[in-house]
Amino acid sequence: SAVISQKPSRDICQRGTSLTIQCQVDSQVTMMFWYRQQPGQSLTLIATANQGSEATYESGFVIDKFPISRPNLTFSTLTVSNMSPEDSSIYLCSVGTEGYTFGSGTRLTVV
């Protein structure tokens, strides 16, 4: 199965700023998925990122707040924009090849 490198692993950010999270996959994949895990909660899908097209966002998530790039078949970024303390979560990327694998997560704290 695919191996995903995700960074940063954690960050503490000031409210109103933005953070970009990167995921690099060791093989080419058609779709990449971005999830959010709020404290004490399970994972919620933010969006699906296909190479060469705009990401598809789930209900409750919008492109202006969570812009996603997918420049090629092995890389994607998620930006959390204009952050507030409510954005404090773990953010994870995932790909589905022979089952789904996940990056190690980015633990974001907004102060």
Place this chain on the structure above:
Amino acid sequence: KQEVTQIPAALSVPEGENLVLNCSFTDSAIYNLQWFRQDPGKGLTSLLLIQSSQREQTSGRLNASLDKSSGRSTLYIAASQPGDSATYLCAANSGNTPLVFGKGTRLSVIA
């Protein structure tokens, strides 16, 4: 739309006990059922993947079963150890769609 439910939400057992974690899903046209482990503040580790044509998978002390007709999966852990303490997440998808997660079972194995 697939929905996944896990019970119990938390479980505490003495070391050495065998235990069962339960997962139910609403859409029987399931494609993959996957069990993950998550340690506090960390990413997800895939434990077992059951594809729609399979009924169970085993890895070491872990055994996962899938019953599509009843919409249920179980994760059996034999001879539990303190190192098994973690949150266990069940996730499923229908067709080539992203995984939908349950809220997890938080397991504590007491030495």
